[in-house]
Amino acid sequence: MLRAAYQQRTWTLPADAVVRHGTAEDAARVLHGLTFTVLTGAGISTDSGIPDYRSPDSPPRNPMTFQQFVADEAFRRHYWARNHVGWQHVRRTRPNGGHLALAALEDRGIVRGVITQNVDLLHEQAGSRKVIDLHGRSDRVVCLTCRRVISRAHLAERLSALNPHFLDEVLDGVRTVTDIEVAPDADAVVEQTAHFRPAPCEFCGGVLKPEIVYFGEAVPRERVERAFAMVDDAGALLVAGTSLTVMSGLRFVRHAAKAGMPVVIVNRGETRGDPLATVKVEADVTETLTALAGALAR
Template structure:
């Protein structure tokens, strides 16, 4: 998974927002990648990590402008599970090759996404998202680079956001490049599969009672009868506008992210294990440039040895405390 990212875009633009992950796949080719549990990275025993507190972070960041880099951990308090916390279930990432090359994989993905999307679109920003928006409004945060596809930073009021891996609310045709809203596709999928949601829910009260991953992939076992929707314009294959495992983030987006890091005096990392190169490269870039790096995350991250300061805590309470100290209120 190193050197590639997850998912949110289609071949027309080759990249975009978040990966399509499926814990189980239909009969057919075996998954091409090991589970996230197997991919978890651990710090070498001789690694030096500079742990600290919110007060230490305040002292380090006072008088400095900041670029924020966020991951799935910042959205857990909004009800969206992360990928790599100790209690997260193992997941097999669906690759771009699987999605475009096998109709069974596409059917499996869209069936699960049709369920999970109903949950993710109803989530709301939490205190961590709002704290970063507050810091941006005060001129402390230059912008946010997020590995998430949930758009909660934008919903919280952040104006300068780079959705590194794309966005879950758009769908692209791999043949003609037409982009449509995920809401419009949901209407079509419901029409093609009129009782699917009811059958999946069964006795459960809401979609929230079903396990859902950060990219809106819900744990649904029976998907072989699901009918995906083709492009209305050309009949081509539709794909979420997210960067899948096996795809790369569009170069233009990466360059904008580097420029955002360069534009600030420090880098604040929140809610990501930095396991994949997609996010870690910005931490390396900031550290190499001599910029202070503050990491806020529960548990180890791959960037800990590069951090000027590591705070092992939740993002909501920590970012709220930072905002209160740096801008008041």
């Protein structure tokens, strides 16, 4: 009954409802009475201890591309060495208030589902059930030859066996792995990696790759189509913690706006979707989502 009641409102809002620089209260006013799909990016996970890529305080990053990874063994060695360190941190992270707020709204039938550009699985840990991991998952690894999939935890055991002293060397003089800069895809800032031994596929000897979408790699079509369908199934789109720099996320904002749906964006710093926003809230993501969930639950 609750979900049916939320679907009764139409999408298109009057022009005077547009608030380019708004508050959580403005966002709640626009979303009240609607079901909505949520698109999230790295900014929603910063309060869980995972730095994002493009917030005003983020250092410049140069992520490895898919082409570099598949073409050069040295690049793969460098990647897996850094990832082996970063995995120790990312696997211990826990959902924050923003993740929990969205899971609570899904429980109430208000959030239709989450499309996330993150690979950290924190939405699932928070209790969200309808999640599309647009860019893949950090907990799985795929062989590029035989296509077998193994768990990242299992690979961590193999990498530790192949490189028994590597973590001790990296952490020498550092209190914990959390003191090392780690990117959203578990890429840790480690310079000395030439002696690291990556693990081949234990079934065919092929090259192992995290089951995530690299820069320069296409998101699987079936996953994109499911995401568009999730947007179409709702009455509005809420964007949280992403600058929408890459088209893989921006296309859903353009799609929703073209359909006449309200678009609410919550992000510290400007985004490529700002001109399409009904409300843009430039504030802390966790704080805003928590306030928004409280307002919509009343």
